[in-house]
Every structure is written in structure tokens, then in C-alpha cells.
Amino acid sequence: MAMVRAGVVPGRRMAVYAVAGLAVVGVVCAGTVGVFGLNRVFTGLFFGGAVAIALLFALFGRDGVELTEDRIVRRTPWGSSTLGWDRVVAGRFALGEKGRWSLALDLNDGSEPHHELVLLSIPPVTAPISGAYDMRKREQVNEIRNILRQKKIPVTILPEIADALQRHWKIAPPTR
Structure with missing residues (x-):
């Protein structure tokens, strides 16, 4: 018999994951702007969003x-x-x-x-x-x-x- 994956992520834990994703976007965006200047806000948001999505996939995949x-x-x-x-x-x-x-x-x-x-x-x-x-x-x-x-x-x-x-x-x- 194979392994069966199931489970429901509780609302509080989902909120913690969302806050972590937003924090990652903010940190990466701030780091990008700090290193490359204010003209790179959208670049920072893009890369921050990509890292946040990867983090959320990792968190939800493990849960x-x-x-x-x-x-x-x-x-x-x-x-x-x-x-x-x-x-x-x-x-x-x-x-x-x-x-x-x-x-x-x-x-x-x-x-x-x-x-x-x-x-x-x-x-x-x-x-x-x-x-x-x-x-x-x-x-x-x-x-x-x-x-x-x-x-x-x-x-x-x-x-x-x-x-x-x-x-x-x-x-x-x-x-x-």
C-alpha cells in the first residue's frame, strides 16, 4: 500500500505563513533598493515575490x-x-x-x-x-x-x- 497525503493547514498557521511571505517580500525589496538605489523598487518587489512564493511552496509542502x-x-x-x-x-x-x-x-x-x-x-x-x-x-x-x-x-x-x-x-x- 502506498503512502496517502492528506491534512488541512489550520487558519492560524496559514496566517503565519502569509505574514512570513510578506516579510520576505519586504526584506528582499528593501535589500535590493538599499544596494541598487530607489530606481530598483519594482525589481526588488519582483524578486521578493519570487522568493516569497518559493517559501510558501516549501512551507505548505511540508505541512x-x-x-x-x-x-x-x-x-x-x-x-x-x-x-x-x-x-x-x-x-x-x-x-x-x-x-x-x-x-x-x-x-x-x-x-x-x-x-x-x-x-x-x-x-x-x-x-x-x-x-x-x-x-x-x-x-x-x-x-x-x-x-x-x-x-x-x-x-x-x-x-x-x-x-x-x-x-x-x-x-x-x-x-x-
């Missing part, structure tokens, strides 16, 4: 969750933690924040009764696949569903979500 045969790895740009599959109590596909659908794992943590690990957050499915984003999200749902099925982890899904996934994305509802 996520990897589901493997042996373990679950949560990664951030500054570290990672590993969870065993034995800590997963169940999975659920339900309504998340801001009307989005959320696919999450409920974890049994020693200190807390349950902890949630959000694997996927997608807008509600209301039509057949219409682009690359829809296709990738459908693949992720199928990959996560397959690994949870192999691990024999029960998944609950709201009936309206199951119906929409079956009707529009041709994903059959989970079987027991």
Missing part, C-alpha cells in the same frame, strides 16, 4: 499528514510527530466549519478522551467532477477510504454527504 501502512505522521515545517493506528478510534465524514465537509479521525489520547485529526476539508459536492481540483479531492477521499477500510476502522458518514458522493462522484457508501 500535512501522511498515512502509511505502519503509522500516521503529522508534519509541520518545524517538526513532526508519529501516531500509531491503534490510537484511531473511528473516522467520520461530517459537516465542518464554514459549511465545508470534513473527513477526520477520532484519536484516543492518553490525556484527553478524544482528539480530532482532520485529514480533508472540501466544499460540498453538488455536481459531477468538473476539474483537476475535484478529481484530486475525489482521489484523496478514495485513498483515505481504502486505507481506513484496510485498517478496519469504522467510518461514519452523514446520509446527505454519502448521497452526494455517490450521485456526483460515483463513490459508493461505506459498507459494514
Whole structure:
């Protein structure tokens, strides 16, 4: 079984990444203007934007969750933690924040009764696949569903979500 990448970047961390990107633009632009003069403001903005985009790709690329045969790895740009599959109590596909659908794992943590690990957050499915984003999200749902099925982890899904996934994305509802 291959590794499955998932994960949702929380809003606060996304804001930190955005601030870091803007800071990089400012520093590179100021450095360019300081070395070459005021006539190079747009050059500094251009190179600052290019460096900021590279930084954002690196930050967002490192941030996520990897589901493997042996373990679950949560990664951030500054570290990672590993969870065993034995800590997963169940999975659920339900309504998340801001009307989005959320696919999450409920974890049994020693200190807390349950902890949630959000694997996927997608807008509600209301039509057949219409682009690359829809296709990738459908693949992720199928990959996560397959690994949870192999691990024999029960998944609950709201009936309206199951119906929409079956009707529009041709994903059959989970079987027991």
C-alpha cells in the first residue's frame, strides 16, 4: 500500500505563513533598493515575490499528514510527530466549519478522551467532477477510504454527504 497525503493547514498557521511571505517580500525589496538605489523598487518587489512564493511552496509542502501502512505522521515545517493506528478510534465524514465537509479521525489520547485529526476539508459536492481540483479531492477521499477500510476502522458518514458522493462522484457508501 502506498503512502496517502492528506491534512488541512489550520487558519492560524496559514496566517503565519502569509505574514512570513510578506516579510520576505519586504526584506528582499528593501535589500535590493538599499544596494541598487530607489530606481530598483519594482525589481526588488519582483524578486521578493519570487522568493516569497518559493517559501510558501516549501512551507505548505511540508505541512500535512501522511498515512502509511505502519503509522500516521503529522508534519509541520518545524517538526513532526508519529501516531500509531491503534490510537484511531473511528473516522467520520461530517459537516465542518464554514459549511465545508470534513473527513477526520477520532484519536484516543492518553490525556484527553478524544482528539480530532482532520485529514480533508472540501466544499460540498453538488455536481459531477468538473476539474483537476475535484478529481484530486475525489482521489484523496478514495485513498483515505481504502486505507481506513484496510485498517478496519469504522467510518461514519452523514446520509446527505454519502448521497452526494455517490450521485456526483460515483463513490459508493461505506459498507459494514
